[in-house]
Amino acid sequence: MPTPTDLGLPETPAFASRVDDELALRLYRSMLRMRRLEKRAYDLFLQNLVKGTSHLALGQEAIAAAFGEAMRADDWTFATYRGHAHTLARSVPMEPVMAELLGRSTGLLSGKGGSMHLTSVEHHMMGSYAIVGAHLTVANGAAWSAQLRGTDQVAVCFFGDGTTNIGAFHEALNLAATWRLPVVFVCENNFWMEYTPIDTVTAVPRPAADRSAAYGLEPVFVDGNDVLAMYDAASAALARARSGDGPTLVEAATYRHGGHSRADPGKYRAEDEIRAWLARDPIDTYRGHLVATGVDEARLKEIDDDVARELDEATEAAKAAPPPDVDLVERDVWADGGASWRN
Amino acid sequence: MPTPTDLGLPETPAFASRVDDELALRLYRSMLRMRRLEKRAYDLFLQNLVKGTSHLALGQEAIAAAFGEAMRADDWTFATYRGHAHTLARSVPMEPVMAELLGRSTGLLSGKGGSMHLTSVEHHMMGSYAIVGAHLTVANGAAWSAQLRGTDQVAVCFFGDGTTNIGAFHEALNLAATWRLPVVFVCENNFWMEYTPIDTVTAVPRPAADRSAAYGLEPVFVDGNDVLAMYDAASAALARARSGDGPTLVEAATYRHGGHSRADPGKYRAEDEIRAWLARDPIDTYRGHLVATGVDEARLKEIDDDVARELDEATEAAKAAPPPDVDLVERDVWADGGASWRN
Amino acid sequence: MARGIAQELEHDDRVVFLGEDVASAGGVFKSTVGLLDRFGPRRVRDTPISEQAILGAAMGAAMTGLRPIAEIMFSDFLAVCWDIVANEIAKTRYMTGGQVSLPLVIRTANGGGLRFGAQHSQAVENWAMAVPGLKVVAPATPRDVVGLFAAAVRDPDPVIFFEAKGLYPGKGEVPDGEIVDELGTARVLRNGRDCTIVALAAMVPRALEAAETLAGLGIDATVVDVRSLVPLDTRTILESVAATGRLFTVEENPRLVGWGAEVVSIVAEEAWSELSGPAVRITTPHVPLPSADALEDHARPSAARIVETVRKTLG
Amino acid sequence: MARGIAQELEHDDRVVFLGEDVASAGGVFKSTVGLLDRFGPRRVRDTPISEQAILGAAMGAAMTGLRPIAEIMFSDFLAVCWDIVANEIAKTRYMTGGQVSLPLVIRTANGGGLRFGAQHSQAVENWAMAVPGLKVVAPATPRDVVGLFAAAVRDPDPVIFFEAKGLYPGKGEVPDGEIVDELGTARVLRNGRDCTIVALAAMVPRALEAAETLAGLGIDATVVDVRSLVPLDTRTILESVAATGRLFTVEENPRLVGWGAEVVSIVAEEAWSELSGPAVRITTPHVPLPSADALEDHARPSAARIVETVRKTLG
Numbered sequence A, B: 001m002p003t004p005t006d007l008g009l010p011e012t013p014a015f016a017s018r019v020d021d022e023l024a025l026r027l028y029r030s031m032l033r034m035r036r037l038e039k040r041a042y043d044l045f046l047q048n049l050v051k052g053t054s055h056l057a058l059g060q061e062a063i064a065a066a067f068g069e070a071m072r073a074d075d076w077t078f079a080t081y082r083g084h085a086h087t088l089a090r091s092v093p094m095e096p097v098m099a100e101l102l103g104r105s106t107g108l109l110s111g112k113g114g115s116m117h118l119t120s121v122e123h124h125m126m127g128s129y130a131i132v133g134a135h136l137t138v139a140n141g142a143a144w145s146a147q148l149r150g151t152d153q154v155a156v157c158f159f160g161d162g163t164t165n166i167g168a169f170h171e172a173l174n175l176a177a178t179w180r181l182p183v184v185f186v187c188e189n190n191f192w193m194e195y196t197p198i199d200t201v202t203a204v205p206r207p208a209a210d211r212s213a214a215y216g217l218e219p220v221f222v223d224g225n226d227v228l229a230m231y232d233a234a235s236a237a238l239a240r241a242r243s244g245d246g247p248t249l250v251e252a253a254t255y256r257h258g259g260h261s262r263a264d265p266g267k268y269r270a271e272d273e274i275r276a277w278l279a280r281d282p283i284d285t286y287r288g289h290l291v292a293t294g295v296d297e298a299r300l301k302e303i304d305d306d307v308a309r310e311l312d313e314a315t316e317a318a319k320a321a322p323p324p325d326v327d328l329v330e331r332d333v334w335a336d337g338g339a340s341w342r343n
Numbered sequence C, D: 001m002a003r004g005i006a007q008e009l010e011h012d013d014r015v016v017f018l019g020e021d022v023a024s025a026g027g028v029f030k031s032t033v034g035l036l037d038r039f040g041p042r043r044v045r046d047t048p049i050s051e052q053a054i055l056g057a058a059m060g061a062a063m064t065g066l067r068p069i070a071e072i073m074f075s076d077f078l079a080v081c082w083d084i085v086a087n088e089i090a091k092t093r094y095m096t097g098g099q100v101s102l103p104l105v106i107r108t109a110n111g112g113g114l115r116f117g118a119q120h121s122q123a124v125e126n127w128a129m130a131v132p133g134l135k136v137v138a139p140a141t142p143r144d145v146v147g148l149f150a151a152a153v154r155d156p157d158p159v160i161f162f163e164a165k166g167l168y169p170g171k172g173e174v175p176d177g178e179i180v181d182e183l184g185t186a187r188v189l190r191n192g193r194d195c196t197i198v199a200l201a202a203m204v205p206r207a208l209e210a211a212e213t214l215a216g217l218g219i220d221a222t223v224v225d226v227r228s229l230v231p232l233d234t235r236t237i238l239e240s241v242a243a244t245g246r247l248f249t250v251e252e253n254p255r256l257v258g259w260g261a262e263v264v265s266i267v268a269e270e271a272w273s274e275l276s277g278p279a280v281r282i283t284t285p286h287v288p289l290p291s292a293d294a295l296e297d298h299a300r301p302s303a304a305r306i307v308e309t310v311r312k313t314l315g
């Protein structure tokens, strides 16, 4: 398992790019919303209020936040089962997200989808897909639709390092490149495919960047814990897509703080691996950077409080909501709202 | 569509490698068997004696012949629906091949498989697979078995340029490289995916060679119409596999003289494209090379006659054989020889 | 078939068509010749051999305002993109609580008869029928090909459209003008007193032929063309069984868990008391399809086998 | 489960085991913990997320002398490698005229109950049943998990082994020593006069519970655990129906073309005259599975629903 410095990453994120103050704070707020909501979700698991499985993006927030800010409101997000952060990044309110995790009728999907399938078409968050690889091909379709209709929209598709080894990845990248589709593929390389170190099952050291040439693309490898570097990379890829120059494959190096999913304490990872990456926490280091560059701590505190309040209210409201009505079981199989397959 | 010279290929094959005389003639004979059998098969289609579909390798014989000679008797072949040449390359007699094309009881598969599925386990010809891509993963399995059992066998898997765009290609290459499997992947790039020029649907100019780096492999690009260059490439790849250094991905540039399949006259191709490639015919040019380097034409004539005789005998015998007994329909679904799924 | 696709490309400019060799080459069955010239390369598009990417593109496009028609050349190849069909396209509306609509059609050449062997000859409409969220259509006549295809393209839900490749060479009347049929409607092709024979796609002409022969033997059969497996016109089937008291199904797919089993089971539950004897399925045996003509012909249900089975059963 | 795999790795050194996270991590359901340490990295092997490559490797290895066990983590993921299952593994023996043997097992976690939502909860044993050339097994008890697994691994044909993930937390007696059961044998778990309830996998305990309740209501039910869909023990089922005259099936899969339809159809043809009333299938409705506990519990057949259906039907 390579250390961050083996990968050419600085010991802590460099934060070498510059953005205006408002954006700087929006990025902070966005990451914080993700972090806090997921920590709360984790507490609720422990209380057995969240059923099923759940995959947290704790530690990976910078990627979702940077793209969320860089994207146009009508650009589309396609995410995986590890999709809470990407959902919040598109300004989806916390309450329906939390309610969905709790399986309540007020959930984003009325309790039908659960943690792995968060979707909010209204916010152009086009879904969280739980079969590895498939959604890369679907993102192409949205991009194709934008291309045909001339809308200048871009589809952004997030996935993990392990996903680069499945067939759909290859098909999607080749089609996107051949058709010059306005799509951005973002590989969040957290170095683990569930419990398996990615380098033990992958033929190249950088699962995405070392494969871009196979699709005629330039390699793009970014510090995924540096929200400003990510913002730059996102902006560049989105601009390229919008200008008709086709797809970009971005590899963002990052790390998940916890286990793969709810059931996993993540014990298979070496102590110093975890330590090195905790020192690169995207939020703590960024907060430090903001303060060091002159942002008033009071403003940050205000955001912290704001997010805390939003979260508490969302949690309480979600917990108070009733479970979904069982009639929903036979709803929405078809466009007519029902489930009937016969006359 | 690139011309042969665009691709860095000489106008006619260079035949720069040297092999001993016996082998030189074996290669000639092997190619001739393929060519003649397939031409005969085509005549039989026209007489409506061969039913179903059929995909000829006319023009691509050098690849199959070179590997056939370079492989050890216990190495395995995995081919596609375009598998007649690869079957003959493993010394399978002509008669059961011809009988299978004619749907006779004496066919290699008793008429159950047809042209697209030629298999002779006895000759380590492990099958012809008609779903694009799948057999690359299966070849890995044989290679894995050789690796585990320490038998030094190599699996050789042939497929077309179009196949490099399907997901299974990617999965197979990554697994082979990661597990250092003794497998050789041979992409016969004939520049057409059925009726579609490969460069219109592929993100890189050389569909296989330009992707080897994605699997940590060196690019190998060979003149697939130069049987001696192919023999060298085959020998090198087999030796590498046998020594435990893992897979090779070979791209062999070639051309099919006819259409994609029986139903296709191949009219979508430009006249001068066809002309340029006919000038590179692997058999004619090789025969010329042999004569030019001092091989007695009488010896070649002897081989020609021999092959003609073998073919005539095989054709007559196959035509004389009865159709398969209909009882075969319910045979060999299971290892017990039957088709019963209930008691 | 080209006519059916052209009609829909003409009718709605959100309709687009993609697949392998469909544009420049006009399709391997020549069923899409001329579409590229008429509608241009933006709306009629050749793809790489990437069935997952093809259907994923169709799905993503359908989510965002287009109405794609995707071709999977042979239905056997649905297996290489089955995830996109069964896990993505079929489930997305449901699991998003109805947020996502997927108006798309997957057309594919299905079934045997052309001696293509086991990997290019299966009838797999039962695979699709087993997956909630898909509509499944399998026409038997040129007219239905056009009319049901139009209905499929205009339907707001994903439809898998199975074209019986054994029927491609077949001819039949297709009236002029726009034809739009209705999904979920079976058609009674022949009315008889003695039994109901329910058939689909390539088996429909065989069932009709068998019925003619049976008539000569004094057995008067009703023949129902199911046309659409999902939605399924159970009403027509149940009414017919109520009238005749006897049910036969004729399926091209291998024996186990075919659509015939579903039809028999519905009748066995809902019209048990109307049945006056066993319900009998006539199917290909539970084997992959062999290639040689003698074998393939023996494997698939023939008119003769239908006649023989009905005759023996009705005794 | 680890015990069953260990027994077979121990029994035959041609047996190898591969899959995602199965070695170092011991499986996502912790069902393979300890195997790597005991049998080493050559025989117990972690793979990339490449289901096609996994099953292709198993197939190629089985053709050349090994007896692989491949894990597909969730049965929903069979869709991403369905080509290898349905077009390659299933058909190869047949289309090569019997030349190729494929002694391999695909084990996979199947069905709902864990609130995983639509893409991780399907019961898809009917997908496999529809494909000639596959054997299909779905045990309901820990003892059968071991015994039928051994039978599957020792079988010369490819077997898809569906493990009901809703039963993983369950406990049950597994006797010491080697256990090898027999494929194609159903088991009568309870003998009753009034009706036959045929169930599979996670539905078996529910059928038994329902039978207990029904007994209290004066309805005496036979419960048959099918255990193996291919080969199918039709004899046991037909005998039971002959004795009771009434048939119910309890399926976890969505409504259409499930194994229950096959069983009902066999009975409707071969034991029609033994039936004294409609045959009734109890299934999940034809919907993908929802995630929230209230919804998932409502969707899957419960003991209460079985009781209710049987009572109403017989009443």
Ligand SMILES: Cc1ncc(C[n+]2csc(CCOP(=O)(O)OP(=O)(O)O)c2C)c(N)n1
Pocket: A082, A130, A131, A132, A133, A159, A160, A161, A162, A163, A164, A190, A192, A193, A194, A260, D020, D049, D051, D073, D077, D080
């Ligand atoms: C086709 C498929 N195979 C296996 C799985 C099980 N699975 C879920 S997540 C996962 C690991 C994914 O790793 P990666 O792509 O690196 O994403 P990460 O979870 O690290 O974000 C696996 C194997 C799946 N969901 N789909």
Ligand SMILES: Cc1ncc(C[n+]2csc(CCOP(=O)(O)OP(=O)(O)O)c2C)c(N)n1
Pocket: B082, B130, B131, B132, B133, B159, B160, B161, B162, B163, B164, B190, B192, B193, B194, B260, C020, C049, C051, C073, C077, C080
């Ligand atoms: C999965 C799949 N998709 C499509 C096809 C139909 N098909 C058969 S051959 C072929 C073209 C293959 O092109 P290539 O790999 O270049 O091989 P070639 O025929 O040129 O030898 C296609 C699309 C198939 N058999 N399998």
Ligand SMILES: [Mg+2]
Pocket: A160, A161, A162, A188, A189, A190, A191, A192, A193, A194
């Ligand atoms: Mg990862």
Ligand SMILES: [Mg+2]
Pocket: B160, B161, B162, B188, B189, B190, B191, B192, B193, B194
């Ligand atoms: Mg080609």
